[in-house]
Amino acid sequence: MDTFEYNANPARVIFGNGTLQRLPDELARLKLSAPLLLSTPQQVDQANALKDVLAGKIAGLFTEATMHTPTSVTEKALAYAKEAGADCVVSIGGGSTIGLGKAISVRTGLPHVCIPTTYAGSEMTPILGETADGRKTTRTDPKILPGTVIYDVDLTMSLPAGLSATSGVNAIAHAVEALYAKNTNPIISLLALEGISALTSSLPAIVEDPLSVPARQKALYGAWLCGTCLGSVGMALHHKLCHALGGSFNLPHAETHTIVLPHALAYNAPAIPDVMERLGAAFGGGDAVKGVNVLLAKLKVKRGLREYGMKEEDIDRAAEIAVSNPYYNPRPVEKEKIRELIRRAWAGEEARADL
Numbered sequence: 001m002d003t004f005e006y007n008a009n010p011a012r013v014i015f016g017n018g019t020l021q022r023l024p025d026e027l028a029r030l031k032l033s034a035p036l037l038l039s040t041p042q043q044v045d046q047a048n049a050l051k052d053v054l055a056g057k058i059a060g061l062f063t064e065a066t067m068h069t070p071t072s073v074t075e076k077a078l079a080y081a082k083e084a085g086a087d088c089v090v091s092i093g094g095g096s097t098i099g100l101g102k103a104i105s106v107r108t109g110l111p112h113v114c115i116p117t118t119y120a121g122s123e124m125t126p127i128l129g130e131t132a133d134g135r136k137t138t139r140t141d142p143k144i145l146p147g148t149v150i151y152d153v154d155l156t157m158s159l160p161a162g163l164s165a166t167s168g169v170n171a172i173a174h175a176v177e178a179l180y181a182k183n184t185n186p187i188i189s190l191l192a193l194e195g196i197s198a199l200t201s202s203l204p205a206i207v208e209d210p211l212s213v214p215a216r217q218k219a220l221y222g223a224w225l226c227g228t229c230l231g232s233v234g235m236a237l238h239h240k241l242c243h244a245l246g247g248s249f250n251l252p253h254a255e256t257h258t259i260v261l262p263h264a265l266a267y268n269a270p271a272i273p274d275v276m277e278r279l280g281a282a283f284g285g286g287d288a289v290k291g292v293n294v295l296l297a298k299l300k301v302k303r304g305l306r307e308y309g310m311k312e313e314d315i316d317r318a319a320e321i322a323v324s325n326p327y328y329n330p331r332p333v334e335k336e337k338i339r340e341l342i343r344r345a346w347a348g349e350e351a352r353a354d355l
């Protein structure tokens with residue numbers, strides 16, 4: 001076994017169905033009494049349900065959380081939190097809402113209780129991405145990690161099948177890259193493989209029946225494990241590509257991860273034979289790249305970036321951006337091969353390990 005280092009992130013997790021009801025006790029345990037609730041405009045109903053659970057005892061409700069955590073929205077929410085006398089923030093939603101909770105918490109020191117409703121995994125990470133003047137910056141700080149995470153499977157039942165599928169593959173991507181991270185370790189690898197197995201078996205069942213409780217339980221459990229991977233070890237080619245593509249061509253987050261994952265894995269395959277073997281088993285047996293292709297077919301997701309508005313003439317610029325800053329990857333990043341990877345992802349081709 002290789003030498004390794006392992007750091008556990010100190011998050012407290014409450015998991016189950018109906019666990020939203022545990023929020024009053026959790027706030028009491030933390031001696032907090034004036035929460036500012038956060039949501040997107042699309043999830044006002046869930047935020048109002050949260051207010052009911054707290055018997056209306058809240059400092060306020062801010063429902064303008066937005067994709068990519070724009071600092072203008074954060075500043076508005078900060079002013080509101082101060083005026084309302086909030087002593088903590090409670091975010092209910094996906095990565096966009098959790099991002100706002102992190103942005104407020106890291107600026108003010110207010111405790112952050114997180115109630116995730118997608119599979120993106122932000123709740124388990126000390127990472128915050130923010131946009132200002134059209135530029136996205138990302139930072140990592142232990143203070144960004146939410147203190148308590150309440151996973152309530154019931155809240156995920158309303159996540160549309162298509163978003164469940166892409167959000168779930170976004171989670172799988174964290175675990176895939178954790179297996180070949182520069183600072184990978186056996187504990188995180190265990191979580192990664194378990195997370196991938198849980199999502200690979202549950203996501204197709206959710207697409208068939210979005211109201212399947214056992215499938216939703218398994219998917220949220222898998223997403224938690226995959227989020228833990230993202231929060232614990234460094235990412236590589238796949239995440240760098242998605243960041244570059246999403247930021248430069250305004251492509252949707254989870255959908256971009258879904259399209260790129262099989263191609264990024266195919267690119268890295270020759271450099272990670274052991275990981276490919278373990279991944280193959282986690283994806284249900286056989287070749288891992290084929291396993292991801294089969295999973296995506298079952299999930300009936302879009303396979304081409306062009307379907308989200310990326311132009312063919314953007315491929316060269318995308319390749320340029322993708323190789324412009326050096327970063328760790330198990331296989332050296334070669335521009336011409338990366339260009340072909342992006343072209344295949346743009347065109348919506350099946351991934352092939354021949355790059």
Ligand code: NAD
Nearest residue numbers: 040042068094095096117118120122125127155156158159
């Ligand atoms: P999202 O938070 O943007 O949610 C997408 C849409 O789905 C929103 O309209 C939301 O209100 C709605 N929604 C969410 N849950 C729902 C539910 N259960 N029922 C009905 N509607 C629901 O999407 P996301 O993919 O979770 O997050 C993406 C953002 O999170 C990106 O900005 C990404 O960069 C960030 N992110 C950050 C990290 C991190 O570690 N910092 C990790 C993953 C994602």
